[in-house]
Amino acid sequence: MVTAVASLLWGAGPVSAADALPVLFGQGSEEARFVVTELRLPRLVTGIVTGLSLAIAGALLQALTRNPLAEPGLLGVSGGSAFAVAVAILLGASSATMTTLVSQTGALAGCSLVMLATRSRGLAADPVRLVLAGATVTGLLLSLTSVLMLADQRAADEIRFWITGSIAGTPLSHLRAVLPSLVVAGILVVIVASPLAALSLGERTAMGLGHRPGRIRVLVIVAVALLVGAATALAGPLVFVGLVVPYIARAAAGPDIRKTLWLCLPIGPALLLLADTLARVIAAPSELPLGVITALIGAPVLLIIVRSGRMPTL
Incomplete structure (x- = not known):
């Protein structure tokens, strides 16, 4: 609630x-009411949905792979x-529904690659090697995205x-477009929570x-793809949110994935809203990219996990 009010x-304006404070009590000037209700409120809702989606997706990936470094942004x-x-922007896609479907399809492909990597000999038991493999895939995809930007200058600015x-500026149509997939993902999370807790004890x-176990993996992959695809369609590729939030939740709740998932519900939106508020006020009247702030928050946590004595599988 504190980060939501903040x-x-x-803002940067x-x-x-x-x-803005009187607007929360039904007062304030016309300009303040417009900024709060038409600009900041949709941004707040987008931040809550995005933070929640990335946090739950990160917790699911970490529980499935039993790897504390498994995170959507790190693993491709x-x-x-x-x-x-x-690719969709380059081809002229403008519909929010189309963008969401394309984003979730790409996330499903990336998530499938992650699971193939974890099933390879040596990677599942070595968190650092898995992150290196994910970083390689991510670097390749970013390079291909840069090539797309060179191919069409019109689309390059939007992609960049x-x-x-x-x-910022995410229309409500985008929120409505991702809502059905988030409902499906929520149902899948409820279905896989208990089986994942059992799977942590061994197949x-x-x-x-x-x-x-095979059915559990498929359901988790689909849920992660829906969550990450929706979050990416709303806010772009944000890294480290799915790493930091489950780490904090697990430190407070213990290894039980069900308790971790419950704690991810408030911590994920709170972290993202905090990062977004910092992005607005640090360089006011300009704004820093949100991805920069999440990286600055998440990178130290990554180093802490790597250097801790609990690095092996969860």
């Missing part, structure tokens, strides 16, 4: 917190989604602005409890 009060899932959207990550134990 997101409504502070001329409307200060003192001007967000990169695959971003590349697919860049979008790929840096931002929740044989999970099978003994009546679960099917």
